[in-house]
Amino acid sequence: MSAPHVALRGLALRYGERTVLDGVDLDVAPGELVSILGASGSGKSTLLRIVAGLQKPDAGTVTVEGTPLAGPRPDIALAFQDPCLLPWLSVERNVAFGLGFTRQPRLARSERARRVAQALAAVGLAHAGGLAPRQLSGGMAQRVALARCLARAPRTLLLDEPFGALDEVTRADMxxxxxxxxxxxxxxxxxxxxxxxxxxxxxxxxxxxxRDGRLAMQLAVNVSAPREAQIETLGRLRVLLVEALHASMARAPTTTACA
Incomplete structure (x- = not known):
């Protein structure tokens, strides 16, 4: 794996007597997609908020491109399960929303327009810029939310269950x-x-x-494309994950790589 773009070291957080995160170490390389699984209440969303610079840990550090994270950065984008579209703005203006915020680099109007058009094209909605959010399907709304992230030209992309409310076919497309x-x-x-x-x-x-706040497992997913066709391999990995999920509250952290 190449040098990490994001590095988490010793992250810890408590809410009163409850340990949410405990000594979490994690690297994410440029172009790498790392999924975070865990039971409800295991600190997944909290971890994202810390990496986004929205919440400070009690201990530990987050570095981005070798620089300690001190708060939100313009090159870090965060998307949620709810697309959070503003109903009084068009699709195009929803995608552009936030590009003029103080923490964002100053952009000429032409550059903003270019970024918005490019982001909408990337998610297959080049034709939909003038639509209102009420005119969108659930899948289209989630595409707009993703386009809003892309318009910021992020080098770090954080996604909190963005496809959880979508139907099976739309979810597969996303x-x-x-x-x-x-x-x-x-x-x-x-x-x-x-x-x-x-x-x-x-x-x-x-x-x-x-649920003890520690990383219970890391699994490298080395499965050839198209993954949907690799049923036996995916089945074996699924069994490993299900077993680890059930045992995560009792078993010491492990690291596993599977081909």
């Missing part, structure tokens, strides 16, 4: 779209998901967070 975007942009990407099959289909690596 998964393929995400893999293509990570490949094309080379963004270091962290994806929080509850779906083991989704993680297996899109990830270069999967990490499992236990």
């Amino acid at each position: 998964q393929r779209l995400l893999v293509g975007i990570v490949r094309d942009t080379r963004a270091a990407t962290l994806l929080v998901t509850h779906d083991i099959d989704e993680a297996l289909l899109v990830s270069d690596r999967i990490v499992l967070l236990g």
Whole structure:
């Protein structure tokens, strides 16, 4: 693996008497998609907020391109399960929303327009810039949310269950779209998901967070494309993940790589 774009070292966080994260070490390389699995309450979304610079850990560090993270950065984009589109803005203006914020680099109007058009084209919505959010399907709305991230030209992409509310067919389309975007942009990407099959289909690596706040497992997913056709290999990896998920509260952290 190439040098990490994002490096987490010894991350720890407590809420009162409850340990949320405990000594988490994790690297994400440029162009790598790492999925985070874990039971509800295991700290997955909290970890993303820390990497986004929205929450400070009690201990440990996050470095991005070798620089300690001190807060939100313009080259880090975060998307949630809810697309969070503003209903009074068009699709185009929703994608552009935030490009003029203080933390963002100053852009000429022509450059903003270029970025928005390029982002909409990347998610297959070049024709939809003038539509209102109420005119969009769930899948289209999620594409707009992803385009809003892409318009910021992120080098780090953080996704918190972005496809959880979509139907199976739309979800599969979005998964393929995400893999293509990570490949094309080379963004270091962290994806929080509850779906083991989704993680297996899109990830270069999967990490499992236990309810004790520690990394219970790391799994390199070395499966040839098209992954959907590798049923036996995916099945074996799925069994490993399910077993590790059930045992994560009792078993010491392990690291596993499978071909």
